[in-house]
Amino acid sequence: MSDLNFDEVFDFVVVGSGGGSMCAALVMRKAGKSVAILEKTDLIGGTTSRSGGVLWIPNNPFMREEGIEDSYEKAMEYMEATAGQSLDAPGTTLEKRRAYVTEAPRMIDFLVEQGIKLRRSPSWPDYYDERPGGSVPGRTVLADLFDTNELGEWKERLRPNFMEIPAYHSEGFEISTFKSSWKGKLAMLRVGLRVAAAKLTGKSWTTAGGALQGRMLKAALGAGATLRVDSPVKGFILEGGAVKGVVTTKDGRDWRIGSRSGVLVNAGGFSQNQAMRDKYMPGTSVEWTAAGPGDTGEMIESMEAMGAALAQMNERVGNQMTIPPGHENTNGQGVGIGAVSGQMNYAKPHSIVVDQTGVRYMNEGGSYMAFCQNVLKRNETVPALPSWWISDEQSMRKYLFCGTMPGTKKPQEWYDSGFLFRADTIEELARLIQVEPEQLRKTVDRFNVGARKGRDDEFRRGQRAYDEWLGDHYHHPSNTLGAIEQGPFYAARVWPGDVGTYGGVVTDVHGRVLREDGSAIEGLYATGTSTASVMGRVYPGAGSSVGPSFVFGYIAARYAANAGNMP
Template identity: 75%
Template sequence: MSDLEFDETFDFVVVGSGGGSMCAALYVRTLGKTVTVLEKMPLIGGTTSRSGGVMWIPNNRFMKQEGIEDSFEKSIEYMEATAGQSIDAPGTSLEKRRAYVAEGTRMVDFLVDQGIKLRRAPLWPDYYDDRPGGSVPGRTVLADIFDTNELGEWRDKLEPNFLSVPAYHSEGFELALMKSSWKGKLAMLKVALRMVGAKLTGKRLTQAGGALQGRMLQACLKAGADIRTDSGVKAFVMDNGAVKGVEILKDGRTWRIGARNGVLVNAGGFSHNQAMRDKYQPGTSAKWTAATPGSTGEMIIEMMKIGAAIGQMEEMVGNQMSIPPGSENTGNGVSLGNVGGQMNITKPYSIVVDQSGVRYMNEAGSYMEFCQNMLRRDKTVPAVPSWWIVDQQYMDTYMYTGTMAGTKKPQEWYDSGFLKRADTVDGLAGQIGVAPETLRETVERFNEGARKGVDTEFGRGNRAYDNWLGDFHREGSHTLGPIEKGPFYAAPVVPGDVGTYGGVVTDANARVLREDGTPIEGLYATGISTASVMGRIYPGAGSSIGPSFVFGYIAARHALHAHNRG
């Protein structure tokens, strides 16, 4: 076999089966071209399927339908006030940010036109809603709950979602407040009835990322896309510096697949590759990720081998986690692992302190910024792990690392040292190894402001997002409440993640670039295999999955239309 002989050939080859992969494959099929999606794992959907499955898409059709103000200009203003402020972030540029906003609108329209049932989250403020162009109602899009039985023989090949109950995010947020709100109790009833209905009718419902990827898989199969599991790519096939195909291992031998119009890599990041984490993200651990096990970074390495530039490798989609014993890599942490994705660490009667007992940030910021703050603090004061401090008011009212409010916590948590408990703040200080006077002063300072509904140190509660994360049914401040009723509790918090945020550098057409800025012919990339268009910031819910879809859509369109023009 010569260098350019192939065992089979497609118009477009997609590596990995995350959200952007399925979007690209669907677009290719609408043009009547052939496409294969090669997934190395036994299940389809990647981390997208396991995740919250939301897309941050500015100026989307659902906002217009509901009369919510947005525009290309307002969206760009916000992008420039967030992603545009990133320093030394080659994955983002004004051209790419403009492409993201413009094509994101078109991408959602495309999916809806293909029968993908999407909707807008009723309320999900941008994470920096107080900056120019920010949206308080939010720009987040998600999929309708999906019955995996509709996938037929493929139903058991879909990566399971982290949520075990068929609830929309908005319902999950209410469930987290069930103890303090009648709306939470109503949400529980609604979800329970949905579960009973599904059992009576034989439906197997999935939600969040599972619903999004289930619907995408269904559409791709119906459109005639070739989709394969257990088909990891080992290398690219090159000709005069251009990518012409890929090599996989099939039936024990090398199998070469040609790509007439290009190859798209959307194979995840390197969350599960500890060696890469040690090199690029020291102080983080593969035990603290909720990404799927397939996120091991080898496709980033393969692209580097053929000259691809990389950027933003230090960044990750930080996801602060308080991980109970035996729950590593399950997503059962403080934030995205809880019902509805609600970050209970931002509720009243709750703060985070470093290992000296000092509070050092606004706990209600974006999860990515939270973990950036923790890792930055750890360079001067030990802060990995930090301590999550709450009182009995919190335990009686809110969910705690996946357990319901007011319930007895597992004895194993106390026996293992995961959860600390003491009758006084001074006693708690002794248990976590900090000076009692320091922790006492920290708590008293926070309490003084909390009683007034003001965080004078870090401004927690000043944004709509902060308050939305809190108890939005509570009188007074939604996120500030004095820590004053014993017993008092502490648990460790680590800088976990749902994926890395750096990778190969791409242009506005999703083409992979060399160090000199020239594109590698025939090679495209999207998702967290790339340096994010968002730079070093997370503007809103779905700022990882959104770009995966948008630049997957852009890549397929550019590859096929560029070829046709040629």
């Protein structure tokens, strides 16, 4: 490459260490190329490491091994029934959706070949399983638990996961029902024994996104990738309109790194940037995000300044939240999501969500992205920000709430601070939260009539497999519907939070960043939430943001490693 006064040169440079970064690095190292991953914060893993760490992978090899039906054709049918229905969403095209469904299982095969231990969740239905091509067993892939001691000196550089106990997702779901099932009690015992064994053997287990990113970090280091923390990228180096490298910081001064095969941006979205939120998604707040501290959006703005097209900037990976004192998004670290009551609480029996007039206005189950879209849409005509979670003694007695064990005794601070409200009657509860008592009583009575029959004719909660899966598998006649009838009654605010944004630069089928005229910016690639999602304005299933981050990181690296010729 030409002499641009570089301080050092790699074949490929990756900006950010989230979902697809180490995947891209492994592709490059497999091709014999040098690669550097530059992380601006002091920890590796991005929001992916904090998250559930699941990937939505159609037709994945673990489904085939277990004899679960899926195919390219069925997966595409579902993609067209979900992502393909998005309006004004240039981040998704038929060509890109086809590429995703084709390359996603190949990417998983590649990771397994590199020694990454993955598995499928025993059960995790697609979020719109009732639509054509939907899968009730589910298409989610996750990592085995990981002992962070295997990282050696890098152990302290892995961003911690939200879940502190060494449990798989399926065990966590069972534990949430330990008051009502022997399976829940056995799951709690199993995890407890794992914790005890870890203390005896010196293991340091992490799970979910921490396990996924821990395994990816170990593999990338083992493959010879260069990883640097505290290395923010300040800008791109251009020659003739092509990206030739980046300017970062090293030892307190600007450091120019050249890249022979291109630069991949996987630096997250802009959840932690209130100014960008105000511009693109007014009415939302950084106070409600669980995204990592690196999601500040400056790389999206830098790419836009070079002519990159932006799209879907008003979409987020919504994640409904009830945020207890002490778990707010302080210092840009993200909401303490481990203690935040969310989707599974709202879909459990004996509870509903209402707006500020006391009216129920949606199915509390289903996709968390759709839930938060519904809150913001409702708030355009009826005050719904925040909305109210309404429950009774049965709900508190049987289910986890905001990181606390089942039981009606909650921290007094919760009541004193106005976080949680409690009253002996629905009418008294309504007055405490300044909702019309008669209206809230009508809403609860209407819900109870259907709940006792196991039906929600108003919003169809429980009429898809995913709703039922979110509920209590041991509650009948419906997993998710139960009357709100036993005092005391409870209320807490519900915020339309998020775990990341869903819009960014527009990329093509190879992960190349595109200009407004559809031409590619030479040498510039992007993946993850730095891009406008291939899923458009829909979240088809668990892992619909982490999955594309990995898949298009994999695709971009293969394309770049082969000089623009896909192998």
